[in-house]
Amino acid sequence: MRQSLLTYTLSLGDNSMILGQRLGEWCGHGPILEVDMALTNISLDLFGQARSYMQYAAEVEGKDRTEDDMAFLRDAREFRNVLLVEQDNGDFAHTIVRQFFFDAYHQLFLKALCESADERLSAIAQKSLKEVNYHLRFSSEWTIRLGDGTEESHQRMQAAVEALWPYTGELCTSTALDIEMADLGIGVDVAELKAAYDQRIAEVLKEATLTIPESGWQQTGGKEGKHTEQLGFILTELQWMQRAYPGQKW
Amino acid sequence: MKNIAELEAQFQAKVDAEIKIEPKEWMPEKYRKTLIRQISQHAHSEVVGMLPEGNWISRAPSLRRKVALLAKIQDEAGHGLYLYSAAETLGIERDELVQQLLDGTAKYSSIFNYPSLTWADIGAIGWLVDGAAIMNQVMLTRTSYGPYARAMVRICKEESFHQRQGYEILLTLCRGSEEQKAMAQDALNRWWWPSLMMFGPRDADSPHTAQSMKWKIKRKTNDELRQQFVDVTVPQADFLGITVPDPDLKWNEETNHYEFGEINWDEFWNVVKGNGPCNRQRLEARQAAYDKGAWVREAATAFAEKRAAVAV
Ligand SMILES: [Fe+2]
Numbered sequence A: 001m002r003q004s005l006l007t008y009t010l011s012l013g014d015n016s017m018i019l020g021q022r023l024g025e026w027c028g029h030g031p032i033l034e035v036d037m038a039l040t041n042i043s044l045d046l047f048g049q050a051r052s053y054m055q056y057a058a059e060v061e062g063k064d065r066t067e068d069d070m071a072f073l074r075d076a077r078e079f080r081n082v083l084l085v086e087q088d089n090g091d092f093a094h095t096i097v098r099q100f101f102f103d104a105y106h107q108l109f110l111k112a113l114c115e116s117a118d119e120r121l122s123a124i125a126q127k128s129l130k131e132v133n134y135h136l137r138f139s140s141e142w143t144i145r146l147g148d149g150t151e152e153s154h155q156r157m158q159a160a161v162e163a164l165w166p167y168t169g170e171l172c173t174s175t176a177l178d179i180e181m182a183d184l185g186i187g188v189d190v191a192e193l194k195a196a197y198d199q200r201i202a203e204v205l206k207e208a209t210l211t212i213p214e215s216g217w218q219q220t221g222g223k224e225g226k227h228t229e230q231l232g233f234i235l236t237e238l239q240w241m242q243r244a245y246p247g248q249k250w
Numbered sequence B: 001m002k003n004i005a006e007l008e009a010q011f012q013a014k015v016d017a018e019i020k021i022e023p024k025e026w027m028p029e030k031y032r033k034t035l036i037r038q039i040s041q042h043a044h045s046e047v048v049g050m051l052p053e054g055n056w057i058s059r060a061p062s063l064r065r066k067v068a069l070l071a072k073i074q075d076e077a078g079h080g081l082y083l084y085s086a087a088e089t090l091g092i093e094r095d096e097l098v099q100q101l102l103d104g105t106a107k108y109s110s111i112f113n114y115p116s117l118t119w120a121d122i123g124a125i126g127w128l129v130d131g132a133a134i135m136n137q138v139m140l141t142r143t144s145y146g147p148y149a150r151a152m153v154r155i156c157k158e159e160s161f162h163q164r165q166g167y168e169i170l171l172t173l174c175r176g177s178e179e180q181k182a183m184a185q186d187a188l189n190r191w192w193w194p195s196l197m198m199f200g201p202r203d204a205d206s207p208h209t210a211q212s213m214k215w216k217i218k219r220k221t222n223d224e225l226r227q228q229f230v231d232v233t234v235p236q237a238d239f240l241g242i243t244v245p246d247p248d249l250k251w252n253e254e255t256n257h258y259e260f261g262e263i264n265w266d267e268f269w270n271v272v273k274g275n276g277p278c279n280r281q282r283l284e285a286r287q288a289a290y291d292k293g294a295w296v297r298e299a300a301t302a303f304a305e306k307r308a309a310v311a312v
């Protein structure tokens, strides 16, 4: 049970951290200064969440390790984030669609996690939910604005939807661990979120004049540690200092 | 109608009486031009300054440091915004100012044309670059143009936080391993002289200073500010236990100031002219962000127009 709680908590931290790392790549390069700041803001929130989860994971593990050990000293196969969050930034359309697909899930997930029997997870969820409400508003508004903007922005958004759609199915597919945690009243059976998720996506994409792809094929594996090739490169940068200078304080 | 000489005399009387000049009021055309040049240069510096530090976001060595660095760079973007707004009160649009940056007619602080090579550079930039910026900006909180002075008050609070944060990064390194301390020393070696150059040419080579002082845009000369920076910063280096890379540096009992060596003015002018280690990369990065963002800005405008049409 302790091992399960540890893995589960880390998986939540990994989602926030990897997406935060991706958004951090935009800092200084955004299309508009105000948008640059907003992306950094979301990145900051996500890293804050990641720290809360990883601090808790370190306590659950009980081996006197820290949040940084959790973030910087695990290998790619031990990461449990969904594949969606590790996908590269692409153009701004890809970044916004990735964000919207994740935020829509994240909000539903956190609402459910607020009810967790685990007080720490519930507290983290309550704090994070306030932030994610704002993230979802931002990404929904930009999805609509760019989908229904110009011919070019519409095409770019539709291309991003097509490219990222195969990574949405994993969000609401429950793993054995999800079900184990849900049965204990600690975690969320994410399959139960699927109807609400699909509805949310359909509403916003419709207003954005974008179409949901026909093909139903969905990629999975991230939640079991089987990632796309992109994660290794993310970790190479993320973990470089801690790997190059083992055991030092910064 | 009053003639120009009368208006100018009234304007100067107001400046002398320490009454702030506000956007709608009459001001000499040269005063307006000088302010636009200075404020926009300042705004561009905030934005270009995001690049050398942004370079280390993905590699920051701990989660705590990463969050602090992200927040710091976000502050700089905010400073850019306040300053562009202050410049806009003088009757010029942000987009035109950005064009001037991209086509090279507007400058930004040369310090950001140096590369950030190690994590210690993030400490050195906060400590020295934000530290030097504070000297200038504290003075500018009392500048004669109201919107600029008010922007500076907000900015200064954040800058001194950045400065302490940078110093604390270096303090951690200097209290750490030999390897870390060497990293801190190396960063000081590379950032010290460029930081002194941030205050601009010597007073003797600074033709605009006298007029700017008369208009109270500036209240201290380049050399005065530079001296103030050296006096404050050298003891901080001593406390860290690292050495300022200047063999001529010494305390003068009589003047109560540090004496320091001659700046390499060839290097200074070279970097100003575009030959610094990163001038090309910095402008290319800004140009790329601008070009890649064009369709986003167009779409946002088109969408706003569509919605406005529906609302009517
Ligand atoms: Fe700043």
Ligand SMILES: [Fe+2]
Pocket (backbone or CB within 6 Å): B076, B130, B158, B159, B162
């Ligand atoms: Fe700063």
